[in-house]
Amino acid sequence: MGNSVPSSSSSVSSETVNTNRNGAENMSSPIGIKNFGNTCYMNAGLQFISAMGIFTEENFGGMKLNKSSSEEVCRSLISILIQLGKPSRITDAISPYQLFKQLRQQNSDLFNQHQQDAHEFIMYILEIIHDGTIKPCNTPKLSNEDLEKLSKKSTRPGNVFWNNHMMRNNSILNNTICGQFRSRITCENCGNNSDTFDPFWDITLALPEVSDDYEKISIGSCFRKFFEQQNLFHENDEPNYNCSHCKSVVNATRCINISQFPNVLLVTLKRFNNNGEKCNGIVSFKTAGIILKSLTEIGHFKLVAVLQHNGSTLFQGHYISYVFKKEFNGWFKFDDDIVTLVDDILEEDIQAYCLLYVLESKSALNSNSEQAYSVGIRNQRN
Numbered sequence: 001m002g003n004s005v006p007s008s009s010s011s012v013s014s015e016t017v018n019t020n021r022n023g024a025e026n027m028s029s030p031i032g033i034k035n036f037g038n039t040c041y042m043n044a045g046l047q048f049i050s051a052m053g054i055f056t057e058e059n060f061g062g063m064k065l066n067k068s069s070s071e072e073v074c075r076s077l078i079s080i081l082i083q084l085g086k087p088s089r090i091t092d093a094i095s096p097y098q099l100f101k102q103l104r105q106q107n108s109d110l111f112n113q114h115q116q117d118a119h120e121f122i123m124y125i126l127e128i129i130h131d132g133t134i135k136p137c138n139t140p141k142l143s144n145e146d147l148e149k150l151s152k153k154s155t156r157p158g159n160v161f162w163n164n165h166m167m168r169n170n171s172i173l174n175n176t177i178c179g180q181f182r183s184r185i186t187c188e189n190c191g192n193n194s195d196t197f198d199p200f201w202d203i204t205l206a207l208p209e210v211s212d213d214y215e216k217i218s219i220g221s222c223f224r225k226f227f228e229q230q231n232l233f234h235e236n237d238e239p240n241y242n243c244s245h246c247k248s249v250v251n252a253t254r255c256i257n258i259s260q261f262p263n264v265l266l267v268t269l270k271r272f273n274n275n276g277e278k279c280n281g282i283v284s285f286k287t288a289g290i291i292l293k294s295l296t297e298i299g300h301f302k303l304v305a306v307l308q309h310n311g312s313t314l315f316q317g318h319y320i321s322y323v324f325k326k327e328f329n330g331w332f333k334f335d336d337d338i339v340t341l342v343d344d345i346l347e348e349d350i351q352a353y354c355l356l357y358v359l360e361s362k363s364a365l366n367s368n369s370e371q372a373y374s375v376g377i378r379n380q381r382n
Contacts, residue, residue: 028087030325032337034095040336041118042100042111044307044319047084047334049122051305051323051356052264054176055081065132073102074132077125087327093337118307118319119268119354126173126201134171141168151197158182158259158295161197169199177201179262182295185232185241185254192245197259202266207281219285219355222269223292229255258294265292265301265357276314283352287324287331287345290357296365301357306345309353322350 033043049055060078065071076099083094104111110124142150142164151157162180169178178199185194205222232241232252241252271279289302304324311317321334322345331342342348 030323030328030332030334030339031084031088032093032334032339033084034093034097035336036095036097036100038115039100040319041116041121042096043336044321044334045118045121045125046080046096047321047323048118048305048307048354048356049125050081050084051321052176053085053304053326053358054172054264055085057082059172060133063133066134068131070106070128070132073099073106074128076102077129078132115315115317117272117314118309122266122307122354123201126177130169130171130173133173134169137168137170139167157195158197162199162260165199176263177266178260179258179265180260182257182259183254184257185252187241187243187246187250187252189243189248189250190246192243194244201262202268204268204270206270207279207283216282216284219267219283219290222283223290227256229253258292259296261292261294261297261299261359261362263359265359267355267357269353269355271309271351271353272314278309278311278313280312280351282349285352285355289360293365297362298365299362300360302360303355304358305354305356306350306352307354308350310351319353322348 035043065074080096100111110116147160147164151160154160178201181198181200183196205226208217208221208225232254239250241250243250269283287303292299306322308320309317322331324331331345333340333342
């Protein structure tokens with residue numbers, strides 16, 4: 001194990017820039033981040049990640065980090081995220097230039113002072129933090145074959161895969177953002193179900209087709225499209241599924257469900273195609289959040305952060321984050337070093353790219369529950 005995470009103040013460079021505080025200088029407020037040349041994707045991504053609420057001195061202060069080539073980067077990241085997550089009385093923005101240099105040494109393609117994908121940055125950073133803080137597992141690793149055998153003996157087969165994954169990936173980060181999907185393929189010939197269980201850190205939602213780029217789309221319609229049943233056909237509509245039960249090539253359907261909720265849900269809207277061209281559709285959402293159904297529970301998720309992309313392609317434009325700060329009971333707009341209190345985020349013209357939700361509560365799925373939906377939209381504004 002390596003050295004511990006230092007005080008968060010050690011990550012702040014002497015290079016600083018004044019920040020718009022919307023109040024007196026001696027009042028505590030959220031803190032911005034300096035842009036030193038096409039680094040808005042990094043700045044907005046860090047503010048977005050900080051909204052998870054887990055980056056505190058209590059959770060990470062003094063934590064021993066795993067020895068790796070990313071150890072120093074992980075230490076710098078945690079220090080900055082701790083600082084972003086708490087009010088500050090300083091009048092200057094953070095300048096993470098040292099962190100950027102460390103990251104560029106590791107990945108020159110992602111950190112080269114050209115515009116980059118903020119979602120790719122977020123996932124890259126989360127991997128570094130997870131790898132740097134994961135706890136060792138001394139339990140012998142089970143093969144996929146062994147897991148399959150155990151799951152067939154269990155009344156809750158998904159729990160077998162879930163418990164194994166969480167035991168082998170025990171970190172504060174994974175314990176916070178990891179959920180699990182069940183993908184079920186049903187043979188239309190014999191009715192046999194084949195289930196697979198996979199962990200996830202984020203859900204990527206395709207945008208439904210609309211008549212023009214600026215037609216409004218609800219986040220609920222994006223979720224419903226994700227969870228809808230799919231027919232598994234070959235390109236020419238011929239049967240394409242090899243059923244292991246009836247030993248035939250048949251038509252089949254596939255349905256994805258959540259089997260385990262994450263405590264913090266990261267949602268990414270698929271705005272860019274493979275060429276980097278952007279779909280500019282406006283996706284409407286509620287700050288009160290969403291209601292999702294798993295196999296056994298109903299979860300109420302509250303929105304805490306939105307990452308916005310302004311621009312026509314993935315390779316040009318500007319990133320901004322909106323973050324709900326619980327200690328101020330309000331939303332703030334983070335545009336690099338400029339921090340602005342937002343009266344009503346729903347009145348902002350936001351082209352959301354990533355959204356972050358916190359699981360507020362969950363209840364058992366029973367006969368009195370609305371069984372027909374996989375997603376609902378909460379009507380309350382707060």
